[in-house]
Amino acid sequence: MVSHTEENYLKAIFKLSEKDKISASTNAISKEMNTSAASVTDMLKRLAEKDLINYEKYKGVTLTKKGNTLATNLIRCHRLWEVFLLEKLDFSWDEVHDIAEQLEHIKSDKLTERLDRFLEYPKFDPHGDPIPDAEGNFTYRKQVLLNDLKENEKGIVVGVNEHSSSFLQYLDRHHLNLGAQIKVLEHFDYDSSKKINLNDQADLILSSKVCQNLFIQKS
Amino acid sequence: MVSHTEENYLKAIFKLSEKDKISASTNAISKEMNTSAASVTDMLKRLAEKDLINYEKYKGVTLTKKGNTLATNLIRCHRLWEVFLLEKLDFSWDEVHDIAEQLEHIKSDKLTERLDRFLEYPKFDPHGDPIPDAEGNFTYRKQVLLNDLKENEKGIVVGVNEHSSSFLQYLDRHHLNLGAQIKVLEHFDYDSSKKINLNDQADLILSSKVCQNLFIQKS
């Protein structure tokens, strides 16, 4: 019914609409998918034909209800598989994404449900991203970027804003895992870096780039 | 490198060569794959080009070493996933095959290894078929068809020769699971059916068709 490729386009459109809250442009999709704009136009026609997106020439696209449901389910599968790989098969959080990109396309509602149950209905994936339930509802959480924490404010690392392996491995090396306790000791205007205390133990200095990519739940 | 479709052809060729111990014919492959003979010829050229099969026009095909390794690994993945679905996600043995057909194509050697470890290196799948190890070695087992058991001989159900849902469900209904103890009480020449005793409890009569599709390890 819906091909592997079509599913990937739906996910890309979902991701773009989520960020911009507005319709996704052909060019944006082509960048997200690493394909030519011409290929995107072709595919948009096909997706519109199947009533998965709202498409008008030159106007960009949004997901229909049907398209949104499919995209949400893909994200659900993706993130459940990531939890499985990390929790049950001992993969690290920088390895799970690529394999989950493949696993998310396995078509079986029963499998998704059973996997969810087996994992005891996790609400967040290994990167702190919310896992929608079978009805497509996401759990929201109050979170800010570490960047937005003032001196002396405390919080817990609950997610990452960048998912690259290099960033995740960097975090590992400094024990900045999900759940880590952080207290901002000092902010340096010069380069926007911050000195923080980690888990009431070592102090360390984090660059502005790191601070912009860590989600914190204030405490 | 090797597409989903090419993988399915390799599996089909493996299966046919295994049974007949001889090269697989175009027609046999087309039946196994539910495609036209013309499509098979096309694909055989492509697989030969990639050095996955030995192919000569009109002569049928055999797998090369490379093709055999790939096919064996697919079977390994398939059967490991079947074990996972049954043992960990509580699927029944008539449900696991179709989902495993999809899962077997996930490309990650590390995933296969980790899954194998997680399942504690099973040697047989839910239908009693052997699971090759990472080097491609199958565990062999002395087994006969229930058909070949004489009166008063005993044994344990270790596998099935037919994998259809209807057969597996039939076995479930009569508690003829893997591990069941069977003693042949009487053979009826008239229709080749057998009266057997199951687990030292109930007696029941099994048709010739059932007896031809149950593998027994004599005891």
Place this chain on the structure above:
DNA sequence: TTATATTTTTAGATTAATCTAAAAATATTT
């Protein structure tokens, strides 16, 4: 408000995987 730049679409090709129909090769019967 015209000129320039950017984005998007169309036109025309390519490749993998499939098909049907017809031709060629091989196998089986008479």
Place this chain on the structure above:
DNA sequence: AAATATTTTTAGATTAATCTAAAAATATAA
């Protein structure tokens, strides 16, 4: 050995997914 049947291959099309190059539409800047 010739006739007939079966299997296999070729020829020619189709569909999904992709591409490049060029044209058309829209957005931005002078």
